[in-house]
Amino acid sequence: MLDRTNRIPDPEPEADLPTPDVTLQSFDDLRQYMRSGMTPWRVIDGWKQEFLCDRGRVTVDDLGIQNGVSLPLRAYRVVSSDVFARQLRQRFSGEALYASVDRLRHTAPDQSAAGVLSGSQKALAAAIAAILGCALWFATLQTIILLNIVVTTYFFCAIAIRFYLLCVSPRKSRRKTPPLMASSQLPTITILLPLYRDWEALPALIHSIAALDYPANKLDVKLLLEEDDVKTQRESMRFADVLRFETVVVPAGGPKTKPKACNFGMQFARGDLIVIYDAEDQPEHDQLWKAAASFREGPGDLACVQAKLNYYNRGDNWLTRLFALEYALWFDWLLPALQTMKAPIPLGGTSNFLRTDILRKAGGWDPFNVTEDADLGLRLSTLGYRVEILDSTTFEEASCRLGNWIRQRSRWMKGYLQTWLVHMRRPGDIVATTGWRGLLVFQLFVAGNVASALINPWLWGVFAIWLLTGAAAISAAFPGPLLWLNIFALTAGNGFFIVLGAIAPKRRKWIGLSPFALTAPLYWILASFAAYKGLWQILHRPYYWEKTDHMISPAARKKRDEALKARHAE
Secondary structure, X not given: OOOOOOOOOOOOOHHHOOOOOHHHXXXXXXXXXXXXXXXXXXXXXXXXXXXXXXXXOOOOOOOOOEOOEOOOOEEEEEEOHHHHHHHHHHHHHHHHHHXXXXXXHHHOHHHOOOOOOOHHHHHHHHHHHHHHHHHHHHOHHHHHHHHHHHHHHHHHHHHHHHHHHHHHOOOOOOOOOOOOOOHHHOOOEEEEEEEOOOXXXXXXXXXXXXXXXXXXXXXXXXXXXXXXXXXXXXXHHOOOOOOOEEEEEEOOOOOOOHHHHHHHHHHXXXXXXXXXXXXXXXXXXXXXXXXXXXHHHOOOOEEEEEEEEEEOXXXXXXXXXXXXXXXXXXXXXXXXXXXXXXXXXOOOOOOEEEEHHHHHHOOOOOOOOOOHHHHHHHHXXXXXXXXXXXXXXXXXOOOOOHHHHHHHHHHHHHHHHHHHHHHOOOHHHHHHHHHHHHHHHHHHHHHHHXXXXXXXXXXXXXXXXXXXXXXXXXXXXOOHHHHHHHHHHHXXXXXXXXXXXXXXXXXXXXXXXXXXXXXHHHHHHHHHHHHHHHHHHHHHOOOOOOOOOOOOOHHHXXXXXXXXXXXXXX
16 A cells, blocks of 8 residues: 555565456456556445556556645555556456457458458359359350450559559658657557567567667567467566566467467557567667657558568578568568558568557457458558558568478468458458559559469460460460460560569669579569469468578577677676
8 A cells, every 4th residue: 555655665566465356447448557557456445446556657646646645535556567467467368368369350350361251252253163164164265365365464464563663662762860859758669579489589589679779668568479389488588687578478269370469469558559570570779769750740540650671681592682682672662652652551560560549449450361461551541541661671580491481471472362352352442542543553462462473384384385386275375466465474574573673672772682683583483382382271271370480590590699698798
């Protein structure tokens, strides 16, 4: 209990706390409890309400103490921040798990990937299959020609949209010096760190987060660990004194995915903003300041700012170089172009800063979507919110092993398919907020990433067979102008992609990577393999999260060693 002074007393031991009256607490008020550092605890003397208080955040003014005397109808028990958070997690774990797994699919089933196809989509797919089957039976050649026209035209348009995006991409960097802001004006930022079997990555991650330039009292860092990941839980205990973070163990139940873990962490967030960092991330030290400034200067409908991503181990081998070229094109050129067009922006899986209240209103992340980031960016757009690109970079570890790269890429391809299927249930929502141009971008850019990878090897195969054998059947299926359109789409289109890859690193002055763009067709073959693997998985294992291994490159191992040395030197 508080004494009659203007001093916040020392925290009480958790073992001495009386049993709370849970009827005084409501899950709907959990965010208020986390932000205020106070939660109703019990009624004493039959009339006076007692509150549990987080000593790290409550003040004398918060507790209503005036001239050394507390208000008559309240009493307080003060505990440490860890105890306060743990008590709330224990109290609301069940409701938080439900909100993390089931709330979106129950309240907005059309926005959830919990079902691969909706009922109307199944009926439409069956109708298309029946019509196509009849057409192939009664007019085989004509149907094949029509299909070839559709496929070739789509492939050509997917190339054209990227050319257009290159033309509208901002020519100059938007880099600005963050305006000076008093600490009291800065928003509190919740940093979510979802890890699974990433104990080796933890030292470097903690070192990177500790290096961020932002007031410690404005940070709410949550390490999200799965219930069965005991090894990472034990490793986290070694670093609890380096950075004040809260270890949140995500209970079993529902799909074991990153978005489910982030949803669970969101329920207990006290930040005005939420940002996610992955296990191997190294954000630039001023990234939080820039994000805070972007929201302060931005419009009220700005829901998210996405930092750029690229790789610190890009020089490891051919695969990492091509990966870095791809990310440079995506984050430095194409996504800024989408922002210029005010088109839907598929978010990256990390370093996206979101207004917490808007994120909660939007339903959080979809735990059944394995590219929850892209899905959320599109959902925010359909709800009328804006997403912008932040001129700051988070560096990650590029997959330097082929098997690891395939696992990661096939999950992305599967997730993009999930996202396309979900948002095609209500395409009118995209048109209503971004116009027909937004829907066109969604069809050719977002869906085009998967469709192009699926189509590309078939078109090249048909062309190669025709070129080598002059097969009459192929000539019949690709008559006259169609054949030349196909050849143009393949040669000019793929050549254009090579040019894109060559200029992509220009803005980062990584010109040494440009010659590797000539080998991009081999990289696209791997992407096509991953796309077909993702297509198979969406039919057989739609919610399976293929784990990407971290800390496998020499550069990543070196960063881990440096972090451990810094830890031992303290």
